[in-house]
Amino acid sequence: MLIDCSALDGECGFLAANLYAKSVFGEDALVNVSIEKQANSKITGFIRIRSKTQGIALSLGDKNHSSNRREAVE
Template identity: 85%
Template sequence: MDYISPATCADVAFRTMWAEFEWENKVAVNTVIQNEKEFLSHIVKSTNMKCLTPPSALEGECGFLAANLYAKSIFGEDALVNLSIEKQGDGKLSGYIRIRSKTQGIALSLGDKITLKQKGTV
């Protein structure tokens, strides 16, 4: 993901963009990683995005994890990701990674990258 870099934005700005952006790519979680935080870390590293969800909101062990990620492309376009996962009874993670952007290209290429990279380990 050479053309995007981690960036920050306020929660209100993230929610506004999420509501306005037309393109969404929904990728099902399919990984051998069994720890929610480890999987989040792997996705952040693989996509070159910044996790906007504060660490305090990710503390504890409850079997669920939801986090928002954000990045900007070298062309000034915003890339938004919402990761929502749940630990199943067999220890596997399930859920979805939703990508939203103003343009189709970023949503599709980020989705392809996540599909390829999510199976790996950190």
């Protein structure tokens, strides 16, 4: 973690993170995550996947979509 955990204490309604991954095939991917806690305690946000190749971006997007759909059903 690049930030001191004490900085996360208190009220904060949003979080943003950049994640990097490399596939077993050597493809690079960058994922930008941004979430916000609404006044009604609902959490909303965006995920943006960037990659030079379309394959890994589509694969990560499909995994995210199926994970979100499964959680919505439960």
